[in-house]
Amino acid sequence: MSRIGKQPISLPNAVTVTIGTDNVVTVKGPKATLTQQMPTAMRIAQQDSTVVVERPSDSNEHRALHGLTRSLLANMVTGVSTGFTKVLEINGVGYRAQKTGRNLTMSLGFSHPVVIEPPDGVELNTGERNTVIVSGADKQLVGEIAANIRGLRPPEPYKGKGIKYQDERIRRKAGKAGKK
16 A cells, blocks of 8 residues: 555534535635546545545556655645645845735846736745745645746855745855855
């Protein structure tokens, strides 16, 4: 058995799960409502306040889909109840971000300001000391938006300028050696 796949997913009080035809799962919670098509080979069953994922056989494909399906469901339940956040730090002289309405306007050393318009379900905020907080209910979407923002100006290894995740460590390199 898959160590991840066999674990039941416990549902908080305010979260409801609806399993439709062809394994279309809808999870409703206080933060949002998420719908996703799960692999049709997996059997998803709701028992009281838990959701259990079962696989039909021990083939390699079913074993791989078992843990994946359980992880996707668990992420949906966590997203609609508490949500996900990614924190990005901006380092560099003149690099800054500010929120204008729903959009995020960033000065990153280009000849023009970069405006990022978040999709529905994702919220962009600026924190203290040049930080950008990406939050939302869909873990995949939050991670993708954070990666796109980081990709605008990735951190460089010499001075550490650029946009990095809060918990990311940048491997620094030594600069040019002086003339002897």
